[in-house]
Amino acid sequence: MKHRELLSGFIRLHILLHAADEPIYGAWIIEELAHHGYRLSPGTLYPMLHTLEKKGYLASYEERNGSTARRYYRATELGREGLALAHRQARELFGELVEGTGRERSP
Amino acid sequence: MKHRELLSGFIRLHILLHAADEPIYGAWIIEELAHHGYRLSPGTLYPMLHTLEKKGYLASYEERNGSTARRYYRATELGREGLALAHRQARELFGELVEGTGRERSP
DNA sequence: TATTCGATATCGGAAGCCGATATAAGTTTT
């Protein structure tokens, strides 16, 4: 992945953003991230999910949905909080160049 | 730093963004980042600058400006390229589509 | 010349990254 050292932080945010919207599972998010240009192997993603859960950003439950057993993840309150903070920081970061004060005009 | 695992990626981008604007040096960026809520020690920042330079995102030169010797860093072309990509990815992630094609209007 | 100050560099244990490989259980093939 090109520019990985600059973009890798977005992977966790991507995961959280989706998990805040609906329950997601590992294999699905691997494919989803690939669509956005983030190609990562299972050996990268699953430990990442475990860590995010251990830190309290995600909560999981196993479900045998027909054919195979999947572990679904959802964003916790802490996860949503972190996500909102990241959103503000991203705005502040990229808005800084264009606008001086950081405060944006209403549309 | 709270939610560090989610925000740490922004630190490099912050550095690059400033280094794309004007030459910066370590002690200054530590203070600047602190204003944005990113408090990090010299032991964190300096290796980060070295790595960014080694990877080709920054170029540095030493300057004895009066009292002390400082190492100034500027963003390279690769740095600006990575920055622009990160900007696009951030927009894509948070769904902040600027009106139009992504090309900004002149001020 | 001893000391303080600003700035940068190094050290070392802990944690994360990531490709490759393994496990597990259902599904299809022969």
Place this chain on the structure above:
DNA sequence: AAAACTTATATCGGCTTCCGATATCGAATA
């Protein structure tokens, strides 16, 4: 029904990065 394939998750091992604490270095001050 045994073998092979599929889907999804877990683990392993080495390499790199993270980050607080500490050290170094030159110039100015006393």
